[in-house]
Amino acid sequence: MTPPAAPASRASVVKRLARLAFLALALGFGAWVVVRQWDEIRDGFARLSWTSVALSLVTVVAALCGGMMTWRALLADLGSPLPLRAGARVFFVGQLGKYIPGSLWPVIAQMEMGRELGVPRSRSAAAFFLTLPVQLGSGLLVAGVTLSATLPGSVAPYAWAFLLVPVLATAFQPRVVNAVLGFGLRRLGREPLERPLTRRGVLTALGWALAGWTAYGLHLAAIVTDLDPRVSTGSAGSPGSAGWSALSVAAFCVGAFALSWCLGIMTFVVPAGAGVREVAMVAVLAPVLEGGPAIAVALCSRIVIIAGDLLCAGLAGLAARRAAGSRKDHASGKAV
Secondary structure, X not given: OOOOHHHHHHHHHHHHHHHHHHHHHHHHHHHHHHHOOHHHHHHHHHOOOHHHHHHHHHHHHHXXXXXXXXXXXXXXXXXXXXXXXXXXXXXXXXXXXXXXXXXXXXXXXXXXXXXXXXXXXXXXXXXXXXHHHHHHHHHHHHHHHHHHHHOOOOOHHHHHHHOOXXXXXXXXXXXXXXXXXXXXXXXXXXXXXXXXXXXXHHHHHHHHHHHHHHHHHHHHHHHHHHHOHHHHOOOOOOOOOOOOOHHHHHHHHHHHHHHXXXXXXXXXXXXXXXXHHHHHHHHHHOOOXXXXXXXXXXXXXXXXXXXXXXXXXXXXXXXXXXXXXXXHHHHHHHHO
């Protein structure tokens, strides 16, 4: 007779079904992004070498890990340090929700998965919403510096976006952030955060965010130089008869990706900024690449990032499951 176990069993089944539905929706919308522009994507990848595809995927995974470490640093500073495997699972699986229209699916998923690991929902939400301004602010700063240094004047059409930098700079001021978080939690009737955000935590998160932008730039550079090698020879609009050095190409791509990501993330009504980021990237690349190659670069970048998201989520979920199984085996061994 096990009546008490029935409710727990039903709850477990409901949670599993909810996760499957979440994954199905995320994968479905991600597939829709690919299918609707399949011909252009196929043509773009047909012109890429396997070396460039592999390099862009590896650097995208590194960039996604930088984003995860940014979020994990903020969460730890707020009082919930998660082991690397567990934190990766919560972040990467939750991030698949960005492919579902709407802006709240990732945070909802992270809140629910984090709660199972003992992280209060309010703390998960705070870490999520703090990660966005840290990435957005650092991305705009990186874009402004690298694009101005490699192609002066290229950021002028986007000056309106850089007006957000002083506002976003408040995300790097723990005293201001803690006051805003406290006010928001009081208005929602929630308990205040047990630990305030510290400057060390913010700087750690900022360091990981900068590493992530560097990796994203290398991902884009691998695609750009393969789809249009003229970029490195000076004949595709880049300044100087001798062309750009590899460092200049990489720096420009860091800024181009960071700016297009920031412009895309400002649009919350489409999955993962789908379409918006590509349009922005084509516009940012226009002084260097012609329309056709720029479109191919943007679409190939989108697919590599989708592949990176899926790879990170799959590997993180598998690693976390193996770690949980190992702990269970160890516990059963002690019991015996």
